[in-house]
Amino acid sequence: MGKTLVMVQIRKVKAMAKLILSMDGLVLKEIPLLKERMSIGRKAHNDIQIDNMAISGEHAAVVTILNDSFLEDLNSTNGTLVNGQSVKKHFLKDGDVIELGKYKMKYLAVPTAPGETADYDKSMLFQSGPLPDVATLGDPMLATTPQAAAGTAAPPAAAIQLLTGSNAGRELLLTKTLTTLGKPGTQVAVIARRPHGYFLTHVEGAKFPTVNGKLLGAQAHCLVDHDVIEIAGVKMEFFVKS
Amino acid sequence: MTNSLLGALEIAMRTDPGLVRGQNEDSVYADCDHGLAILADGMGGYQAGEVASNMATTLLSSRLEDAFKAGAMQLANRSSEQALAQQTLIEAIATVNSAIYHAAADQSRFGGMGTTLVAAVFCDDQLLVAHIGDSRLYRLRGEAFVVLTHDHSLLQEQIDSGEISAEEARYSVNRNLVTRAVGVDPDVEAEVHIHPVRPGDVYLLCSDGLYDMLEEGEIQHVLEMFGANLDLAAAQLIQRANDNGGEDNVSVVVVKVLREFPVASGRWAKLWSWFR
Numbered sequence: 001m002g003k004t005l006v007m008v009q010i011r012k013v014k015a016m017a018k019l020i021l022s023m024d025g026l027v028l029k030e031i032p033l034l035k036e037r038m039s040i041g042r043k044a045h046n047d048i049q050i051d052n053m054a055i056s057g058e059h060a061a062v063v064t065i066l067n068d069s070f071l072e073d074l075n076s077t078n079g080t081l082v083n084g085q086s087v088k089k090h091f092l093k094d095g096d097v098i099e100l101g102k103y104k105m106k107y108l109a110v111p112t113a114p115g116e117t118a119d120y121d122k123s124m125l126f127q128s129g130p131l132p133d134v135a136t137l138g139d140p141m142l143a144t145t146p147q148a149a150a151g152t153a154a155p156p157a158a159a160i161q162l163l164t165g166s167n168a169g170r171e172l173l174l175t176k177t178l179t180t181l182g183k184p185g186t187q188v189a190v191i192a193r194r195p196h197g198y199f200l201t202h203v204e205g206a207k208f209p210t211v212n213g214k215l216l217g218a219q220a221h222c223l224v225d226h227d228v229i230e231i232a233g234v235k236m237e238f239f240v241k242s
Numbered sequence: 243m244t245n246s247l248l249g250a251l252e253i254a255m256r257t258d259p260g261l262v263r264g265q266n267e268d269s270v271y272a273d274c275d276h277g278l279a280i281l282a283d284g285m286g287g288y289q290a291g292e293v294a295s296n297m298a299t300t301l302l303s304s305r306l307e308d309a310f311k312a313g314a315m316q317l318a319n320r321s322s323e324q325a326l327a328q329q330t331l332i333e334a335i336a337t338v339n340s341a342i343y344h345a346a347a348d349q350s351r352f353g354g355m356g357t358t359l360v361a362a363v364f365c366d367d368q369l370l371v372a373h374i375g376d377s378r379l380y381r382l383r384g385e386a387f388v389v390l391t392h393d394h395s396l397l398q399e400q401i402d403s404g405e406i407s408a409e410e411a412r413y414s415v416n417r418n419l420v421t422r423a424v425g426v427d428p429d430v431e432a433e434v435h436i437h438p439v440r441p442g443d444v445y446l447l448c449s450d451g452l453y454d455m456l457e458e459g460e461i462q463h464v465l466e467m468f469g470a471n472l473d474l475a476a477a478q479l480i481q482r483a484n485d486n487g488g489e490d491n492v493s494v495v496v497v498k499v500l501r502e503f504p505v506a507s508g509r510w511a512k513l514w515s516w517f518r
Contacts (some may be wrong), residue, residue, distance in 0.1 A: 024362065027413070032262060032489075034262070177460065177482070178463060178464065178467045178478075180467055184470075188470060190467055190468065192478065192481075194481070194485050195485055201474060201478075203468055203470055203471045203474055204468070204470035204471055
């Protein structure tokens with residue numbers, strides 16, 4: 001029993017199909033088909049904007065209904081190809097490659113729930129053996145990482161300056177995602193660096209830190225410029241580096 | 243005398259749909275007193291994934307707790323006890339598998355549903371881990387953060403066969419293909435291992451929504467920083483995954499071992515049971 005099971009590949013349904021945008025073999029972006037209609041074009045209002053002169057302002061659209069996606073060329077100047085063929089309207093199949101100018105978009109479908117489709121999926125994957133995509137994705141180091149793809153913005157640089165205690169005057173740059181303050185076992189708080197700011201959270205100890213003289217609650221506190229934090233008897237100031 | 247774990251473990255868990263998905267197909271379960279932590283990541287469209295993962299955590303926990311109550315963990319010596327615990331776990335998973343398989347076969351709206359599963363049973367200073375699919379169990383011991391499960395996924399097979407490197411795997415588009423799942427076939431083979439447990443260990447059960455969004459070094463960093471406050475650690479892990487895009491459902495169960503929990507064996511156990 002075990003042997004057959006190892007051969008079987010079950011696609012985990014990730015609820016939505018996606019397009020893999022690439023140029024010259026380099027993967028630029030993974031685009032989940034989140035909306036029923038996703039427009040593709042050069043202008044900024046498109047759901048998928050490709051800022052390139054060879055792309056029309058409103059070039060094409062992908063319409064997804066349940067698990068089926070259709071590609072439609074919106075009378076673009078340079079046309080839309082699917083697997084090398086010029087198309088007006090096209091029912092997308094898993095693995096189809098859409099071409100707009102120098103850009104390529106690979107369509108990855110979502111298998112539907114019923115058993116037949118699962119069987120189709122299994123046999124297809126079994127026959128095709130190792131999936132070919134990985135090698136053709138180009139230099140993995142140049143591809144967008146999940147983090148970068150998500151467009152993680154970094155908050156402005158900030159620091160903590162100690163105001164009291166033996167190290168008064170010392171400055172601590174908040175460059176790490178997490179910075180601990182205080183004394184382990186007595187009172188510990190952490191400043192988390194997040195895309196939209198710096199957040200102070202009490203972690204350990206019966207006594208909670210204060211911010212500008214006010215006791216911190218169980219919730220994370222979003223620090224603002226010149227907040228004065230007191231923890232384990234030491235006062236410190238949070239400030240944003242301009 | 244059952245699994246005496248009062249005060250031996252601290253557990254925090256959290257599950258979140260993430261930022262992209264409309265529904266949460268993950269399911270988590272934990273019971274400190276019975277030393278049980280379970281996480282499942284469902285698959286199958288239109289709520290079927292939710293049903294599968296919920297069935298997995300609910301059915302498995304109730305089967306195992308029945309087994310504990312029936313005194314299945316009470317035996318004369320350590321090795322036979324371990325063997326029985328292992329057997330109990332494998333049988334419980336087989337029951338769960340067949341329940342999900344039959345539910346899927348009986349009702350077309352559940353057709354094709356299935357789930358990954360990672361289950362941790364703490365007993366007698368040991369950790370019994372069973373897993374199927376790509377949900378993982380990590381251990382933080384001192385400064386060493388290691389994954390104790392081996393994904394049943396196409397990607398892992400490609401890594402094992404040397405086709406791609408672990409670094410390249412981070413960018414693969416094939417991240418969501420599993421080679422084993424609960425409920426998709428009449429039988430399923432769970433991978434079961436036993437690991438010795440030490441006080442101070444921190445264990446993390448998680449779905450791929452966590453480790454796809456967060457590098458292992460970052461996960462370790464959060465566990466180290468928030469080790470004194472597990473609820474915060476769990477919340478922080480989910481927050482980080484969402485800060486990085488939250489592309490999938492994210493679930494975590496964090497277990498900290500506070501003290502040793504040996505089972506008084508043999509005649510001591512029998513004697514003890516007289517006083518209860």
